[in-house]
Amino acid sequence: MEVLRVSGNSKPNALAGAVAALLRSQRSVEIQAIGPAAVNQSVKALAIARGYIAGDGLDLNVQPEFIKLDVDHEERTAMRFVVRAIALLQAG
């Protein structure tokens, strides 16, 4: 699974485009975010990405989990979002 590392400065629209492209081509993508700002940008990007892939008949599901990342030889707790493409359910 491709991994996208997100910072607090990441642009949600650009990140959403990358997420959408990977969901279309590979059906899944992993996002890693360290810190509240990065987590917030990630969630915004995921909400935006749903709009991008809706035209392809796709939606997405997210499963968040804690992971340990090595950053400059220091262990940091980060958030991993495992994102999978699913078929879009049409509103009734």
Added chain:
Amino acid sequence: MEVLRVSGNSKPNALAGAVAALLRSQRSVEIQAIGPAAVNQSVKALAIARGYIAGDGLDLNVQPEFIKLDVDHEERTAMRFVVRAIALLQAG
């Protein structure tokens, strides 16, 4: 669907307990969060809740989206997490 409103001061463990209880009894729950800190607490709570419901053979899927909320007669953009219980997939 029950709605849990989360602030930046919400305790992730307590919120995770509420999410887990609602997923067990109702199979779904909605979380509303305004602002980066509240979004971060929500995501942490969801990651923790997965551990709480794993013993019940359950896991969860999240779908984030933007919503408009009226807060003190002002329109604020918030994040809505629609959370659904699914069967836990055993690691292979």
